[in-house]
Amino acid sequence: MQPFTELTGLVAPLDRANVDTDAIIPKQFLKSIRRTGFGPNLFDEWRYLDRGEPGQDCSNRPLNPAFVLNQERYRGATVLLARANFGCGSSREHAPWALLDYGFRALIAPSFADIFYNNCFKNGILPIVLPEDEVDRLFREVQTMPGYRLTVSLPEQTVATPAGAVLRFEVDSYRKHCLLNGLDEIGLTLQHAEAIRGYEARRRQEAPWLFADVKAQGGGA
Numbered sequence: 001m002q003p004f005t006e007l008t009g010l011v012a013p014l015d016r017a018n019v020d021t022d023a024i025i026p027k028q029f030l031k032s033i034r035r036t037g038f039g040p041n042l043f044d045e046w047r048y049l050d051r052g053e054p055g056q057d058c059s060n061r062p063l064n065p066a067f068v069l070n071q072e073r074y075r076g077a078t079v080l081l082a083r084a085n086f087g088c089g090s091s092r093e094h095a096p097w098a099l100l101d102y103g104f105r106a107l108i109a110p111s112f113a114d115i116f117y118n119n120c121f122k123n124g125i126l127p128i129v130l131p132e133d134e135v136d137r138l139f140r141e142v143q144t145m146p147g148y149r150l151t152v153s154l155p156e157q158t159v160a161t162p163a164g165a166v167l168r169f170e171v172d173s174y175r176k177h178c179l180l181n182g183l184d185e186i187g188l189t190l191q192h193a194e195a196i197r198g199y200e201a202r203r204r205q206e207a208p209w210l211f212a213d214v215k216a217q218g219g220g221a
Contacts, residue, residue, distance in 0.1 A: 001124045003182035007105050008151040009078030012068055013142045019082060020089030021116065025098040029054055035123070038094060039101035043069065069102075073146050081138055082109040087116025087127075096123040106152045108159065110135050121175045124182065126154060128169045154180060 029041050031054060040058040045051075047069055049062040063070045069077075080099070086109040087095060096119045099107070105125060110132040112120075120127040130138075141161065142148040151160040154176060159167040177183070204211055 001122075001182045004105060004124060004126050004154050004179045006151065006153045006155070007078060007126075008149055009106065010074065010076055011079045011081050011138070011142045011148050011150055012074040012077035013081045013139050014068055015083065015139060017083035018085045018088055021087060021092045021095040021113075022089055024087070024095040025092065026052070028052070029098075030092060030094055035097045036101055038098035039103070042098040042102045043067070076103065078103050079106045079108065079150050079152065080104045081135070081142060082107060083135070084110045084132070086112050087120075088113040091115040091119070093119050093123070096120045096125050100125055106150075108135065108138065108150075121179055124179070126152065126171075126179060128152065128159060130159070130167055130169060134167055 023043060023045065025038055025041060026044050029038060029044070029052075032038075041052055046067045047064060048058070049064050052058065052061070065071075068074055086107065095116060099120075100123055106128060107120065107125060108128045108130055111129060112127050117127050138150075138161070141163075145162065149162060152158075153160070154171070157169055157171060157176075159169065161167070
C-alpha cells in the first residue's frame with residue numbers, strides 16, 4: 001500500500017449527499033477481486049450515458065457532459081470533495097479500489113459511512129471529516145476558482161486552502177500510523193514476521209505432534 005504523508009492536489013466537487021457504494025462502483029463490476037482496473041468505471045452510471053459492463057473499453061463510451069468528473073477543469077483531480085454520509089450502502093471494498101484507481105488519494109466530507117471510512121485507510125486513501133460549514137465554504141471556493149487545489153498534511157492533520165486558511169481534522173493514532181507507513185493488515189502482520197517464525201520454531205520443539213500432518217504432506221523441513 002502506498003504511504004500517505006502530504007498531498008497538494010486539484011479538487012473535484014461532488015455535490016451530492018448519501019452517495020452509496022453502488023453509485024461509486026456498480027454491482028456488475030464486483031466479480032473481479034483484483035484491486036486495480038476499476039478507475040474507468042468509477043461513478044459509472046453518472047459518468048456515462050450507456051450501461052457499463054466488465055471488461056468493456058470505456059474510451060469510446062458516450063460521456064455525460066453534466067457530470068463533474070467529465071468537466072475539463074477537474075481532470076486529474078486527486079482530492080474529492082463530497083457531502084454527508086459518503087460511502088453508505090453495502091460494504092464493498094471495490095469502492096475505495098475504484099476511487100484510488102481513478103487517482104483520488106484524499107476525500108473530504110462532513111461524514112462517511114463507518115465501513116467505507118475504515119476501508120479507505122486499508123487501501124491508502126485518507127478520508128477527512130470536516131464540519132459542514134467548512135465543507136460548504138470549500139464547495140463555494142472550488143466552484144468559483146478554476147484550478148482550485150488543497151494541501152493535505154497527514155502528519156500535521158491539516159487542510160490548507162489557496163487563501164491560506166488552515167483547517168484541522170482528527171484521525172486516530174492507529175490509522176494515522178498505518179497510512180503514514182503504507183501498512184495494511186498484511187503489512188502490519190509482516191512487521192512481526194521474525195517473532196512469528198520464532199514462535200513456530202518453539203512450538204515445533206514443545207509440541208512436535210502438532211506439526212506431524214505438515215511433515216506428512218511434505219510441508220516440513
